[in-house]
Amino acid sequence: MFPPSALRPSCLCRDIFRTRWGSAVATLSSNHGLGDDFALYLNVFDEEEQKILLAASLRKLDRTEDRHHRKRRKIFEATRAGKLSECLDVNGLFLPDRYYDFQKGHYDGVIKNYRETHVSTWPEDQPRLSELLDRLRRFHPEEPIQYHVLHLASDGEIHPHVDHLGAFGSWIVGVSLGADRILRLEKEISDRTLVHNMILPSGSVYVQKDSIRYEWRHSILHSGSVNGDEIKGGQRLSIMVRNRQPTLSS
Numbered sequence: 001m002f003p004p005s006a007l008r009p010s011c012l013c014r015d016i017f018r019t020r021w022g023s024a025v026a027t028l029s030s031n032h033g034l035g036d037d038f039a040l041y042l043n044v045f046d047e048e049e050q051k052i053l054l055a056a057s058l059r060k061l062d063r064t065e066d067r068h069h070r071k072r073r074k075i076f077e078a079t080r081a082g083k084l085s086e087c088l089d090v091n092g093l094f095l096p097d098r099y100y101d102f103q104k105g106h107y108d109g110v111i112k113n114y115r116e117t118h119v120s121t122w123p124e125d126q127p128r129l130s131e132l133l134d135r136l137r138r139f140h141p142e143e144p145i146q147y148h149v150l151h152l153a154s155d156g157e158i159h160p161h162v163d164h165l166g167a168f169g170s171w172i173v174g175v176s177l178g179a180d181r182i183l184r185l186e187k188e189i190s191d192r193t194l195v196h197n198m199i200l201p202s203g204s205v206y207v208q209k210d211s212i213r214y215e216w217r218h219s220i221l222h223s224g225s226v227n228g229d230e231i232k233g234g235q236r237l238s239i240m241v242r243n244r245q246p247t248l249s250s
């Protein structure tokens with residue numbers, strides 16, 4: 001059981017989330033007036049845990065790149081002072097942008113300056129990783145899932161979209177690691193657009209399902225401000241968990 005005492009509740013905390021989506025997994029920070037189909041949980045993973053998740057995700061991504069980039073990174077890592085494991089701050093695990101082979105644009109133009117990969121198996125040499133993935137599982141129903149790791153460059157961003165309707169089911173869970181970025185949810189009603197902006201701090205988890213997943217577009221902004229807090233880009237990696245679209249049986 002995830003001990004509530006391990007959480008550092010934000011001033012927005014008001015409840016413990018107890019639904020079929022998980023029991024007492026974390027403090028519900030806010031649903032931003034979006035009803036039960038959206039929730040953002042702060043401080044689900046502490047700094048040490050964020051580093052474990054981020055290091056494992058970066059390793060999966062690094063393996064997808066060509067020898068040239070891998071070699072350049074190895075030389076840089078060998079010459080930089082201190083070991084990665086000694087970085088105090090989770091952001092210290094990212095190398096400068098030029099050491100990654102970020103893609104300029106997604107095939108449909110939605111994502112800009114990013115690397116991504118699907119993850120079917122996680123590294124097994126990090127003993128705490130499975131405990132953290134177990135914690136993440138409490139945020140969604142037990143169903144066949146797919147992990148997707150998405151690394152945005154410092155100037156990367158994701159334009160408004162609805163996730164692929166044919167490929168994925170009715171919920172999406174996202175872990176944010178690294179730089180704070182803004183999640184924007186928007187929806188057209190008659191002649192106006194409803195917009196919700198919120199900051200996704202490192203170590204937080206958000207859940208969008210049903211009406212929010214299908215009727216609202218989501219985007220990750222490069223910069224902006226929310227309630228006076230300025231966001232100015234920076235590398236961010238998300239671990240996205242999705243359920244597969246059930247195949248239609250005849």
Ligand SMILES: O=C(O)CCC(=O)C(=O)O
Binds near residue numbers: 150163218240
């Ligand atoms: O990184 C995120 O939090 C969202 C990613 C996303 O929207 C996507 O991969 O479709």
Ligand SMILES: [Fe+2]
Binds near residue numbers: 161162163218
């Ligand atoms: Fe998406």
